[in-house]
Amino acid sequence: MKVQVRNVEDVAIIDCSGDVDLYSSPRLREALLGQIRGGAKSVLVNMGEVGYIDSSGIATLVEGLQLSRTTKTRFGLYSLRSNARSVLELARLHKVFNLFETEQEALEKIGSVQPFGGL
Amino acid sequence: MKVQVRNVEDVAIIDCSGDVDLYSSPRLREALLGQIRGGAKSVLVNMGEVGYIDSSGIATLVEGLQLSRTTKTRFGLYSLRSNARSVLELARLHKVFNLFETEQEALEKIGSVQPFGGL
Amino acid sequence: MRIDLTSEPRLLQILRGVVRCRALEAGVPEPEAERLALAVSEAAANVIRHTYGGREDARLALEIRTFPDRLEFVLEDWGPKVCLDQIRHRPLDDVRPGGLGTYFMNCFMDDCSYDPDFAEGNRLRMIKYRQREVAH
Amino acid sequence: MRIDLTSEPRLLQILRGVVRCRALEAGVPEPEAERLALAVSEAAANVIRHTYGGREDARLALEIRTFPDRLEFVLEDWGPKVCLDQIRHRPLDDVRPGGLGTYFMNCFMDDCSYDPDFAEGNRLRMIKYRQREVAH
Numbered sequence: 001m002k003v004q005v006r007n008v009e010d011v012a013i014i015d016c017s018g019d020v021d022l023y024s025s026p027r028l029r030e031a032l033l034g035q036i037r038g039g040a041k042s043v044l045v046n047m048g049e050v051g052y053i054d055s056s057g058i059a060t061l062v063e064g065l066q067l068s069r070t071t072k073t074r075f076g077l078y079s080l081r082s083n084a085r086s087v088l089e090l091a092r093l094h095k096v097f098n099l100f101e102t103e104q105e106a107l108e109k110i111g112s113v114q115p116f117g118g119l
Numbered sequence: 120m121k122v123q124v125r126n127v128e129d130v131a132i133i134d135c136s137g138d139v140d141l142y143s144s145p146r147l148r149e150a151l152l153g154q155i156r157g158g159a160k161s162v163l164v165n166m167g168e169v170g171y172i173d174s175s176g177i178a179t180l181v182e183g184l185q186l187s188r189t190t191k192t193r194f195g196l197y198s199l200r201s202n203a204r205s206v207l208e209l210a211r212l213h214k215v216f217n218l219f220e221t222e223q224e225a226l227e228k229i230g231s232v233q234p235f236g237g238l
Numbered sequence: 239m240r241i242d243l244t245s246e247p248r249l250l251q252i253l254r255g256v257v258r259c260r261a262l263e264a265g266v267p268e269p270e271a272e273r274l275a276l277a278v279s280e281a282a283a284n285v286i287r288h289t290y291g292g293r294e295d296a297r298l299a300l301e302i303r304t305f306p307d308r309l310e311f312v313l314e315d316w317g318p319k320v321c322l323d324q325i326r327h328r329p330l331d332d333v334r335p336g337g338l339g340t341y342f343m344n345c346f347m348d349d350c351s352y353d354p355d356f357a358e359g360n361r362l363r364m365i366k367y368r369q370r371e372v373a374h
Numbered sequence: 375m376r377i378d379l380t381s382e383p384r385l386l387q388i389l390r391g392v393v394r395c396r397a398l399e400a401g402v403p404e405p406e407a408e409r410l411a412l413a414v415s416e417a418a419a420n421v422i423r424h425t426y427g428g429r430e431d432a433r434l435a436l437e438i439r440t441f442p443d444r445l446e447f448v449l450e451d452w453g454p455k456v457c458l459d460q461i462r463h464r465p466l467d468d469v470r471p472g473g474l475g476t477y478f479m480n481c482f483m484d485d486c487s488y489d490p491d492f493a494e495g496n497r498l499r500m501i502k503y504r505q506r507e508v509a510h
């Protein structure tokens with residue numbers, strides 16, 4: 001798995017690629033929690049190149065979601081491939097996350113998403 | 120591995136994809152020798168989707184070459200990927216086969232290739 | 239076929255590759271092969287994390303058996319016996335990190351059970367029945 | 375890690391997948407991982423064809439060991455002992471079908487040798503030393 005962070009105006013985008021599993025998810029966790037804690041207004045995870053995500057990867061995303069509610073950071077995922085999407089749906093988490101189809105859509109809409117206050 | 124035959128005027132093209140190995144090469148062999156024996160003027164193997172070829176796959180191509188010399192069929196390969204090309208080079212067979220970059224080049228040039236008389 | 243591995247998380251990817259490949263070879267369609275790989279990987283991840291507590295020098299083994307009506311995935315470890323009543327995924331509406339691995343295993347396999355006769359550790363047998371062609 | 379297989383040609387693909395994956399995991403660059411997979415696959419194909427004469431119900435096993443300076447691939451079978459003087463690839467300029475498998479093995483591995491202490495069959499050890507970083 002590769003993780004890279006880039007900034008588009010006040011949005012931090014985490015580009016993630018490969019398999020997100022027990023081995024690799026700690027690196028996603030570090031980047032994700034780091035960006036949220038670092039004070040980014042909005043954080044997006046680009047899932048377009050993630051071909052596989054397991055329960056530990058999902059745990060990492062849930063952790064990001066929880067922290068983002070505490071810090072009132074806007075948080076979303078975009079470009080989920082069918083594997084990742086079906087795993088999220090199975091865990092009934094697809095309505096818990098802000099999901100966008102494309103980077104463009106995510107960038108357009110993330111600013112108007114309600115940042116939650118606490119869990 | 121998948122093998123399919125199509126005809127472009129008097130050229131039989133064998134589209135091959137996947138791994139050509141001990142398990143799958145008998146199917147390539149059947150298609151290849153079948154087309155040469157069947158009286159096609161020219162036979163081309165499209166290697167564009169072959170990601171892996173082993174010594175048995177190469178043996179099959181050499182068998183096709185030998186038969187094509189006996190039957191005076193024009194025979195060539197095109198769109199080799201780097202793996203397949205480097206294995207052919209290592210076996211010093213890259214000059215023994217008629218190799219073309221693209222289907223277009225292969226179709227343009229195969230007609231003017233010298234069909235050998237015997238081995 | 240059987241594959242023996244040390245309990246390193248980085249090797250889970252190899253395990254998945256083997257499951258995927260073997261399932262495709264056995265005629266299982268692509269999306270289902272992927273789900274089987276996920277289920278086996280979750281089971282192995284649990285062995286690494288829970289049975290072995292993250293130790294990377296322990297051993298696990300997967301045996302894949304194909305039958306006309308089903309695929310079996312038998313995962314063995316040589317750690318302390320699992321406590322069956324502790325194996326419980328979290329309720330889906332209690333959204334918190336973790337607690338989904340065994341849920342996915344149960345979603346993607348038709349049966350998961352521990353073999354009581356395997357004295358040296360744990361032997362988890364996961365069964366997936368093949369889809370029958372629908373007659374028409 | 376170790377993988378046990380029946381001697382079915384269709385399983386060679388799985389063997390290659392494992393070798394490729396393990397080599398990449400161990401930091402071997404992609405094109406070389408592919409070459410190692412080819413070499414191991416050729417060795418296993420020879421076991422299937424020559425040692426077992428095409429029988430599909432016999433067994434072979436591959437063990438992959440990674441060391442700081444090298445990778446080792448140990449392929450075991452339980453067939454009749456190979457006759458070492460019969461293992462010879464064809465001269466490259468004598469163009470005919472076949473006779474290249476052992477040549478590729480020797481091209482892509484740094485050392486291939488049979489273990490004389492393995493009584494039950496054949497144990498072929500293939501070694502590939504890792505490329506050192508060039509100092510500068």
Ligand SMILES: Nc1ncnc2c1ncn2[C@@H]1O[C@H](COP(=O)(O)OP(=O)(O)O)[C@@H](O)[C@H]1O
Pocket residue numbers: 055284285288289320321324325326327328336337338339340341
């Ligand atoms: N192989 C195992 N050995 C011991 N306990 C296990 C094992 N697998 C699962 N468990 C127990 O079952 C619980 C639920 O597992 P799971 O659904 O995979 O979620 P998670 O591992 O994220 O907690 C674990 O927290 C653990 O207590």
Ligand SMILES: Nc1ncnc2c1ncn2[C@@H]1O[C@H](COP(=O)(O)OP(=O)(O)O)[C@@H](O)[C@H]1O
Pocket residue numbers: 174420421424425456457460461462463464472473474475476477
């Ligand atoms: N595992 C083996 N057991 C017995 N004989 C073998 C084995 N591997 C190779 N050989 C012998 O070595 C020869 C050369 O092998 P190889 O270069 O792989 O070409 P091919 O298998 O196409 O003949 C074979 O023809 C066979 O006689």
